[in-house]
Amino acid sequence: MIRQQHMKIVSQQEIAKRIFELTVEGDLVNDMMAPGQFVHIRVADSYEPLLRRPISVASYDKEKQQFTMIYRAEGRGTNLLAEKSPAMASMYWVRLATAFRSKKLRKKLI
Ligand SMILES: Cc1cc2nc3c(=O)[nH]c(=O)nc-3n(C[C@H](O)[C@H](O)[C@H](O)COP(=O)(O)OP(=O)(O)OC[C@H]3O[C@@H](n4cnc5c(N)ncnc54)[C@H](O)[C@@H]3O)c2cc1C
Numbered sequence: 507m508i509r510q511q512h513m514k515i516v517s518q519q520e521i522a523k524r525i526f527e528l529t530v531e532g533d534l535v536n537d538m539m540a541p542g543q544f545v546h547i548r549v550a551d552s553y554e555p556l557l558r559r560p561i562s563v564a565s566y567d568k569e570k571q572q573f574t575m576i577y578r579a580e581g582r583g584t585n586l587l588a589e590k591s592p593a594m595a596s597m598y599w600v601r602l603a604t605a606f607r608s609k610k611l612r613k614k615l616i
Pocket of ligand 1: 544559560561562563575576577578579580581582583584585
């Protein structure tokens with residue numbers, strides 16, 4: 507399932523050199539339920555950079571309707587993201603679950 511939503515940025519802080527903790531708010535959090543899920547973030551309201559950047563969901567709080575990501579500002583996209591303060595950003599949320607659903611693979615791993 508792919509769902510897109512504009513998220514409100516609640517807080518953003520640099521917790522270590524070039525490492526940022528970003529908390530956003532929106533009802534997309536209701537679809538979060540498993541480790542390994544990530545969001546695709548559109549970091550600017552323009553065609554540049556064109557591609558969305560995948561960042562993992564570090565934690566979520568359904569009561570507050572918020573979730574948190576931790577990322578390293580490395581290239582163009584994440585540096586643009588690091589400049590954002592509480593404002594609006596748009597994201598795609600994508601499930602990762604299918605990557606680990608193969609029964610065949612599970613048998614080999616156990
Ligand atoms: C499913 C998934 C989940 C992810 N979750 C996270 C996450 O929770 N936190 C996080 O910090 N990153 C995460 N990443 C990596 C993140 O998506 C990339 O760091 C980001 O897309 C880089 O975009 P950019 O525009 O900043 O860099 P680009 O301009 O695309 O890359 C610039 C240069 O930096 C290098 N680079 C980019 N990112 C990294 C990195 N993290 N480490 C070392 N070299 C790098 C590239 O190889 C390239 O040479 C995840 C990636 C995937 C596929």
